[in-house]
Amino acid sequence: MKDLTILCGVEACAIFQNSFPEQPTIWPSVGEANRIIEKFRSLPEFERVKRMINQETFTEQRLKKMEAMLKTQQKDNRHKEFTQVIIQRLDGSSAILPLKTDDDCVELDNVINQFIKDIDRKMEILQNEGSSSNPAPQVS
Template identity: 40%
Template sequence: MTTRRKMQLSFIANNIARKATFRKRKGGLVKKMHEITTLCGIEGCVIINDKSDPQPTVWPSEEGARKTIERFRSLPIDEQNKGTVNQESFTKQRLEKMEEKVKKLRGENREKEVTLKMYESMCGDPLVVSSTLNANECEEVINMLSRHIMEMDIAMETVRNRNEASSSNPLP
């Protein structure tokens, strides 16, 4: 099985190659629309206008396309615009997602930095390590240590409860 390589999307300068690609892609687009309408039981149409051909390619037929477009136009404006985005709103959405991702990664990195400082202070001389930290960093390390101690207390309590339950219920 051969995998298809990713194609670089850019204008095809060679006229003959561009026309050949257009013909293939046009046929593929019509075929895909036929497949999706058949498989999903939806109504759809394709209209492809080629400047070298005065007559546009219309699928399934001019009447079918006209009927689909009229049905779409009869919908309320809100329904017509549902799911559509312009370049500006699309870019804003992407930017917000990326900013959220950066914020999350910064938090994760900060957590790792504090964890590293906590381990350094536990393994090395705490006075030497703490002298390299500012007040906020010292507080972060203390908070992390407290959190780890609480988690260990909970884990130990769970083990104790499990051991007590198993020792109080001897097997018959």
């Protein structure tokens, strides 16, 4: 718990109650826990609600975040797959373009356009390097 408060930069307390009829364990201390709880209770309701999260809400938020990450990774993988197939085709391979949906056609178009932009950029760099290394002769 202490590590969590340090890493997150927040005040926290914990009350642990096990199934036996013993006194609960309170961290960091009873007095400090009471102070933190009172500080929390003194906040306006909208501030308290804003800071509250239960396991279900936390899990839903994590799931949404993970789904977004999965979607991004799938798109990146698809882009790489198209790039690999295009390179194989340019090398003379008879690789089959995996076009199954309209989204595949859009992704293929994006990959091809990115190739064209990269080639144009590299050509511009080479032209600039060539013109700067071979200065035009000065006319006297």
